[in-house]
Amino acid sequence: MQKVYLDNAATTQVRDEVITKMQDALGSFYGNPSSTHSFGRSAKTAIEKARKTIAKYLNAHPSEIIFTSGGTEADNMILRCAVRDLSVKTIITSKIEHHAVLHTAEELEKEYGISLEFVDLDTFGNPDLNHLKVLLAENDSKKLVSLMHVNNELGNIIDIDKICKLCKDANALFHSDTVQSVGHFNWDLGETPIDFLTAAAHKFHGPKGIGFAFIRRNSGLKPLIVGGAQERGFRAGTEPFHNIVGLEESFIAAYDNLNEEKEYVTRLKKCFIERIKNEIPEVEFNGLSGDLDQSTYTLVNVRLPFDAQKSLMLLFHLDLKGIACSKGSACQSGSSKGSHVLSEILTDEELAKPSLRFSFSKYNTKEELDYTIGVLKEFSES
Template identity: 65%
Template sequence: MKNVYLDSAATTQMREEVVSKMAEAMLVYGNPSSTHTFGRTAKSLIENARKTVAKYLNVTAKEIVFTSGGTEADNLILNSAVRDLGVKRIITSKIEHHAVLHCVDQLKDCFGITVEYVNLDDCGSVDYSHLENLLENSSEKTMVSLMHVNNEVGNILDIEKVGSLCKTHQALFHSDTVQSIGHYSLDLNELPIDFAAVSAHKFHGPKGVGFAYIKSNSGLKSLIFGGSQERGVRAGTESVHNIVGLEEALKLAYDNLEEDKKYTAGLKSYFIDKLQKEIPGVKFNGGCSNVDASTYTLVNVCLPISQDKSMMLLFQLDLKGIACSKGSACQSGSDKGSHVLSNILSEEDLKKPSIRFSFSKYNTKEELDYVVEVLKDFIEA
C-alpha cells in the first residue's frame, strides 16, 4: 500500500525550511510586548515577518494584522464592518466558506443587517451582471464578501472586476483569499480591495496562524479585547514561532511560485486526462476542469458510482492509503452534504459521490496513476 496525500486544499505539508525556522524562533522565549531585551528580540521577529508579508503583497506593514488563521480574519473583518463601519447590507454567495456564511448569518440575527446572495451560473461562477444590479439597487452601506478561489471546486473570481464594481458603487470589498495567497501573485495595493483573509497552512506553513489585510484608515476595530497587540486590532500575545513560520512559508511560496505552479498545474492536467481515459462517465464539478478558469491546485470529481456503493468509497480510498476530501475538510464532521455542490449540481449528480483531490509540489504522476487505478478497480468491482 502506498501513502498518497491529495488533500492540500485542506492543509499542506510543511516545508522543512519552515520547520527549521520555527524551531529557531521557539528558542526566543521573551514576550514580544515586554520592553526588555528578550521581549524586543521577539518583537523584532514579528515586525520583520510583517514587513516580509507586506513586501510580497505590495502593501504597508501596518495593513497586516496577524491572526490565528483565515476564520478569525474573516470574522474580524465582517463583524467590525457591521459593528464599527456602519455596514447595513452584505452581498455574498451561497458557496462561500462557512467562516463567512455562518458569520453573516450571525450578524443578520444580532444586528438585523440585510443579506443578499449573488446569482451563480451552472458551474458556480458569479454572475457579475447580477452583482452590479444588486449594488445599483440600494443606498444602504454595503460590503461585498466573495472568495477569490473556491475551496471545493476551485473557481476563480475576477477579483479586479468585483473590486471595481464595488468602488464604483461605494461598497466595501472583502475577499477570503485563503486558497489563493501563496499560490497567486496578488498586488493588494493595486487591486480595488479593502480587506482579505489569509491562512499559513494552505501554503506549506503552520496551522493556527494567518493574517488579515486591512486597508489603511479603514476604521476597522478589534474583535478580541485585551492588550494592545497588533496595533490594537487583535489582542493577545502573538505566537512568535508561528508568525515566523508563516513568513518563511510565504517567502518560499513566492520565490518558487512559477516553478511550483507549472509543476502542480501539470499534475492537475495529467490527472484530468487520466480520469477521462480510464473512467467513462466521470464528471468534473464546477469549473475545475477548465484550467484557465480554475485554480491549478484541485479538481472536484463526480464519479459514476451508485448511491449504495458510494458509502464505502472514502473508506476504501483510506484503506489504500489515499487522502482526499468529500467536500471540504471543514465539513468532514458533518453528515450534511457539501453546501457548495448542493447549489450547483443536479439532483441526479448529488446522489453520486463527489471527491475533491488537491495537489502540491510534493505529489507525483506515479501517485496519480495509483489513485486512478484504485478508483477504477473500485468502480468495476
C-alpha cells in the same frame, strides 16, 4: 501500503525549512514580544520583520497586515467589525462561500438586523456580475461584498478586478476570502483596490493556527479582541512568535518558488484530468475544476459514475488503500450533511453520485496519481 496525500486544499505538508525556523524560534526567542527587555525586543523585532516581508510581497503597507489565528478568525473579524464600526447595513455574498463567511453573515443578520443578499450563480458556480450590479444599486444602504477569490471546493477563480470596480463604483466595501489563493497566486494590493482579504499559513506549507488579515489603511475598523496593545492595538493577545516566523518562512518560500512550483503542480493536475477521463470515461468535473484556465491549478472536483450503494464505501475504500482526499471542505467533514457548495449547482440526480475533491502540491508525484486512478478504476469495476 502506499500512502498518497491528495487533500492539500484542507491543509498542506509543512516545509522542512519552516520546521527548522520554528524550532530555532522556540528555542532562542522565548521572550514575550511585549516586554521591553532584550529578550522581548528580539522577538518583537522578528514579528515586525515578518509583517514587513508579507507587506512587501503583496505591495501593501506593513500596518495593513494583522496576524490572526487563521482565515476563519480573519473573516469573522472583518465582517463583524465592518457591521459594527462602518455602519454596513447590507452584506452581499454567495451561497457557496466558506462557512467562516456564510455563518458569520447569518449571525450578523440575527444580531444586527442587517440585510443579507445572495448573488445569483451560473451553472458552474460563478457569481453573476450583472446580478451583483443590481444588488449594489438596490438602495442607498452601506454595503459590503464578500466573495472568495478561489472556491475551496470547486476551484473556480472569480474576476477580482471586475468585482473591485463594481464595488468602487457603488461605494461598497469588498472583502475576499483568499485562503485558497494567497501563496498560490501573485497579488498586487497597490493595483487591486480590494478593502480586505484573509490568508492562512497552513494552505501554503506553513503551520496551522496562524494567518493574517489585510485591512486597508484608514478603514475605520476597531479591534474585535481587546485586552492588550498587541498588533498595534488591533488584536489583543500575546503573539505566537514561533507561528509568525513560520508563516513568514513559508510565505517567502511560496513566492520565491511560485513559478516553478505552479508549473509542476499544473502538470500534475493536467495529468490527473487526462488519466481519469481515459480510465473512467463517464467521469464529470464539478464547477470549472476541469478547466485549466478558469480554475486553480491546485485542485480538481470529480463526480464519479457510481450508484448510491457503491458510493457509500468509496472514501472508506480509498482510505484503506492509503489515499487521502475529500468529499468537500475539511471544515464540514464532521457533518452528516453533504456539500453546501455542490448542493447549489448540481441536480438531485447529480448529487446522488459521489463527488470527490483531489488537491495537489509540490510534494505529490505522477506515480501517486497513477496509483490513485488505478485504485478508482479497480473500484469502479468491482
